[in-house]
Amino acid sequence: MASIKLSKANFFHNLDIIQAQTQSIDKIALVLKDNAYGHGLFEMAKLASEYGIKRAVVRSNAEAQQIEEFFEYVLVLADIPKTPSEKIRYTINTLEQIKEFPSGSLVELKVDTGMSRNGVSIEEMQKAISSIKNKGLILESVFTHHACADEMDGKYELQNECFTQLKEALVNNKKVRFHSCNSAALFRQKSCDEDMVRVGIAAYGCLELPFSSNAEKLKPVLSLYAQKNSSRLVKAGESVGYGAAFTSQVGVTVSNYDFGYADGFLRSCSTNYQTPQKIKIAGRISMDNSSFVSDKDELLVFNDARVVANYAGTISYEVLTSLKSHLKREIV
Numbered sequence: 001m002a003s004i005k006l007s008k009a010n011f012f013h014n015l016d017i018i019q020a021q022t023q024s025i026d027k028i029a030l031v032l033k034d035n036a037y038g039h040g041l042f043e044m045a046k047l048a049s050e051y052g053i054k055r056a057v058v059r060s061n062a063e064a065q066q067i068e069e070f071f072e073y074v075l076v077l078a079d080i081p082k083t084p085s086e087k088i089r090y091t092i093n094t095l096e097q098i099k100e101f102p103s104g105s106l107v108e109l110k111v112d113t114g115m116s117r118n119g120v121s122i123e124e125m126q127k128a129i130s131s132i133k134n135k136g137l138i139l140e141s142v143f144t145h146h147a148c149a150d151e152m153d154g155k156y157e158l159q160n161e162c163f164t165q166l167k168e169a170l171v172n173n174k175k176v177r178f179h180s181c182n183s184a185a186l187f188r189q190k191s192c193d194e195d196m197v198r199v200g201i202a203a204y205g206c207l208e209l210p211f212s213s214n215a216e217k218l219k220p221v222l223s224l225y226a227q228k229n230s231s232r233l234v235k236a237g238e239s240v241g242y243g244a245a246f247t248s249q250v251g252v253t254v255s256n257y258d259f260g261y262a263d264g265f266l267r268s269c270s271t272n273y274q275t276p277q278k279i280k281i282a283g284r285i286s287m288d289n290s291s292f293v294s295d296k297d298e299l300l301v302f303n304d305a306r307v308v309a310n311y312a313g314t315i316s317y318e319v320l321t322s323l324k325s326h327l328k329r330e331i332v
């Protein structure tokens with residue numbers, strides 16, 4: 001069965017670079033949502049805690065419960081608590097949601113500064129803060145999310161400006177903390193003056209930015225390996241796999257490997273894909289097995305999700321989060 005290798009050295013190297021950017025390990029909240037971007041929730045949580053990371057961000061209650069032992073602070077982005085927790089904080093995404101939170105819960109208010117996706121509007125903010133208080137919830141922070149931190153279209157600056165005004169409006173509320181940075185925003189800033197950053201893709205080593213920064217030193221953590229099922233000599237004119245999408249001009253050895261789109265490797269990588277060792281795909285990615293022009297017993301399918309994303313016409317986030325949880329993950 002195909003399997004994933006996780007480079008501890010590269011992960012720790014990335015955390016070093018992120019820490020140089022934040023100037024404090026305590027500010028780093030590692031985003032572990034969606035099975036730690038496909039890397040494996042438990043494996044990455046354990047490694048992060050070994051490094052000394054104290055904060056994590058996840059999507060759901062179920063994810064928070066699986067990893068809370070490793071952290072002092074866990075922020076849930078999109079779920080509602082059953083009972084208040086001392087460690088787990090919950091995001092308030094809409095005004096209506098507030099009544100569903102059990103009193104005594106630690107909450108963080110998400111404010112929409114221009115992404116127009118989740119979060120209460122600037123106009124609703126004061127109302128949200130008083131509803132939170134009336135419901136007996138404990139407001140820990142007000143935060144926002146950037147739509148264009150990795151684009152140079154001026155939108156990032158507008159959202160920042162909006163968030164700065166919001167902070168000024170809450171200046172008398174001494175207890176409230178603020179955070180706004182994802183990976184791209186962190187590497188875009190000269191200094192990190194907020195209380196926390198929510199870093200995902202940079203920690204996994206696949207951040208891509210349209211300007212030069214220390215992010216260029218980040219290294220991908222995940223690689224995918226597959227094992228050979230069988231080999232055969234394909235004669236000139238013979239073809240391989242579904243749709244006979246590969247036809248050899250000369251006799252070549254083609255081997256079939258034990259991975260496919262059911263493991264989460266994108267089928268859109270059919271026909272043209274080449275592995276990091278320049279081994280060419282022979283035809284299409286199938287459900288459970290895929291052929292390559294090679295006789296190797298073990299195939300390194302990829303070691304940089306950004307390269308796969310290029311072939312597939314998508315982003316590294318999708319390549320990584322597509323990888324199924326049934327794949328064995330091994331820390332090397």
Ligand SMILES: *Cc1c(COP(=O)(O)O)cnc(C)c1O
Binds near residue numbers: 184
């Ligand atoms: C996913 C997510 C992040 C992390 O984004 P990266 O680009 O991976 O660093 C940060 N904040 C929120 C609210 C998110 O949903």
